[in-house]
Amino acid sequence: MNRYPKDFKLNEAIELSKESPFSDLHEECGVCGVIGTDEAAHLVYLGLTTLQHRGQESAGIVSFDGRTNRHVGMGLVADVFRKENLVTLNGNCAIGHVRYSTTGSSSIINAQPLLAGTPYGELAVAHNGNFTNAQEMRKKLEQSGSIFQTTTDTEVIMHLIAKSGEKNLIAAIRSALAKVEGAYSLLFAVKSKNKHGGEGTLIGVRDPLGFRPLVLGKLNKSWVFASETCAFDLLGASSVREVAPGEMVIIEKGKEPRSLPLTDRMPKKSAFCIFEFIYFARPDSKIYGHSVYEIRRELGRQLAREAPAQQVDCVIAVPDSSVVAAIGYAEESGLPFEVGFIRSHYVGRTFIEPSQHMRDFRVKMKYNPIKENLAGKSIVLIDDSIVRGTTSRKLVRMLLAAGVKEIHMRISSPPITGPCHYGIDTPNKDELIAAQKSINEIRKYLGVTTLRYMSMEGLLKSAKSGNYCTGCFSGNYPTRLPARKGAKGEIALKC
Numbered sequence: 001m002n003r004y005p006k007d008f009k010l011n012e013a014i015e016l017s018k019e020s021p022f023s024d025l026h027e028e029c030g031v032c033g034v035i036g037t038d039e040a041a042h043l044v045y046l047g048l049t050t051l052q053h054r055g056q057e058s059a060g061i062v063s064f065d066g067r068t069n070r071h072v073g074m075g076l077v078a079d080v081f082r083k084e085n086l087v088t089l090n091g092n093c094a095i096g097h098v099r100y101s102t103t104g105s106s107s108i109i110n111a112q113p114l115l116a117g118t119p120y121g122e123l124a125v126a127h128n129g130n131f132t133n134a135q136e137m138r139k140k141l142e143q144s145g146s147i148f149q150t151t152t153d154t155e156v157i158m159h160l161i162a163k164s165g166e167k168n169l170i171a172a173i174r175s176a177l178a179k180v181e182g183a184y185s186l187l188f189a190v191k192s193k194n195k196h197g198g199e200g201t202l203i204g205v206r207d208p209l210g211f212r213p214l215v216l217g218k219l220n221k222s223w224v225f226a227s228e229t230c231a232f233d234l235l236g237a238s239s240v241r242e243v244a245p246g247e248m249v250i251i252e253k254g255k256e257p258r259s260l261p262l263t264d265r266m267p268k269k270s271a272f273c274i275f276e277f278i279y280f281a282r283p284d285s286k287i288y289g290h291s292v293y294e295i296r297r298e299l300g301r302q303l304a305r306e307a308p309a310q311q312v313d314c315v316i317a318v319p320d321s322s323v324v325a326a327i328g329y330a331e332e333s334g335l336p337f338e339v340g341f342i343r344s345h346y347v348g349r350t351f352i353e354p355s356q357h358m359r360d361f362r363v364k365m366k367y368n369p370i371k372e373n374l375a376g377k378s379i380v381l382i383d384d385s386i387v388r389g390t391t392s393r394k395l396v397r398m399l400l401a402a403g404v405k406e407i408h409m410r411i412s413s414p415p416i417t418g419p420c421h422y423g424i425d426t427p428n429k430d431e432l433i434a435a436q437k438s439i440n441e442i443r444k445y446l447g448v449t450t451l452r453y454m455s456m457e458g459l460l461k462s463a464k465s466g467n468y469c470t471g472c473f474s475g476n477y478p479t480r481l482p483a484r485k486g487a488k489g490e491i492a493l494k495c
């Protein structure tokens with residue numbers, strides 16, 4: 001069900017929403033799958049609500065009973081699924097997806113899970129990540145006669161599976177994934193026609209570098225996959241383990257999970273996205289073997305050690321994503337943590353007339369400073385990252401207008417100097433303020449007294465053990481990269 005009225009210009013609204021204070025960076029998808037209970041789709045629905053921060057533009061669920069059931073729609077999980085949709089999603093195997101997309105691709109046709117008839121049975125897929133060679137693969141597939149129904153990179157994998165010529169689905173998935181590059185945490189649900197997979201088989205796969213998280217949990221006799229463990233907490237499932245980089249976990253009805261390597265040539269090191277700790281993952285999740293809350297708080301502590309501020313009254317955060325780092329900073333520096341902004345959680349995607357005057361309302365709709373708590377004070381303002389700088393600048397103006405005397409801005413990540421190619425929607429390099437200006441120039445642009453970023457060493461030290469991707473900060477991308485088109489107006493080859 002589409003929640004927008006018929007005459008609503010979705011692409012225009014999304015274009016406008018990209019200038020909003022809460023859309024500088026986007027995780028591009030969350031996945032959840034359940035097998036082994038007749039309530040599979042209902043549990044997936046609940047799981048998706050906890051993963052809503054990973055994608056807010058569309059949501060969908062596919063389930064298998066004797067039939068194939070699919071419901072997808074534009075909007076938040078709670079808007080897309082109503083009682084009348086959920087009761088149609090029968091069966092004991094279901095997968096679901098929440099999605100964020102780039103401009104031009106926000107369309108119901110791209111909502112996942114995708115579903116297709118294949119030689120191996122009806123196959124549904126939900127994807128978190130980004131195939132970096134998707135355009136190249138798509139071109140080849142089109143030249144060989146494939147007709148694409150969507151503009152997502154995920155569909156490439158469906159065509160590769162269908163055309164693989166392998167004797168069973170598992171071999172077909174392995175063969176297809178051997179041809180793609182980049183980041184993928186994938187869930188497949190198959191209603192199989194042959195002996196190589198029972199009806200309602202659930203498969204979880206993580207790319208060999210493990211860019212995006214994917215965890216396996218257990219709930220009574222059923223099994224659950226989710227992007228983050230916060231989904232398990234809601235469902236009452238216990239967290240069993242992470243799907244390992246380069247692992248395929250196959251769960252057939254009534255059987256224990258089976259594990260297979262995706263490839264015989266595994267890379268020596270993983271490349272977990274370090275930005276999940278800084279901003280994307282929920283603090284109540286555990287990913288890459290660590291508590292997100294603990295790492296985020298340590299980032300704040302480390303920042304306080306590296307970049308103390310003199311003669312300040314208190315520490316405040318840009319809510320919500322910077323709160324935990326700000327608590328860590330306050331703890332380490334011995335300064336009081338104060339609530340400086342109240343954030344409205346009810347704004348959502350709002351259609352506003354495209355005049356500059358009206359656009360200025362966007363930041364104000366989301367954040368309001370508590371003047372009584374700020375007037376006359378010198379503050380440390382903690383933010384997790386600066387992307388274009390436009391939002392930070394507006395927040396600084398609001399604080400100064402509220403009577404703040406001095407702002408010492410501290411960022412709990414290093415400067416973002418390059419785009420992400422692995423499933424995070426980032427602007428092009430020429431829109432990234434840290435790729436264009438020196439730190440002092442950024443400080444002046446923002447209008448703050450001092451500005452300091454986390455060092456790369458401090459970030460890696462705080463993230464503890466693990467091999468991480470730091471590409472957007474360091475320029476060291478762990479895979480071959482495609483030529484990147486402009487972010488605006490590009491065809492969406494992301495999940």
Ligand code: SF4
Nearest residue numbers: 273275420469471472
């Ligand atoms: S480039 Fe940045 S956002 Fe993308 S996977 Fe690497 S660390 Fe994460």
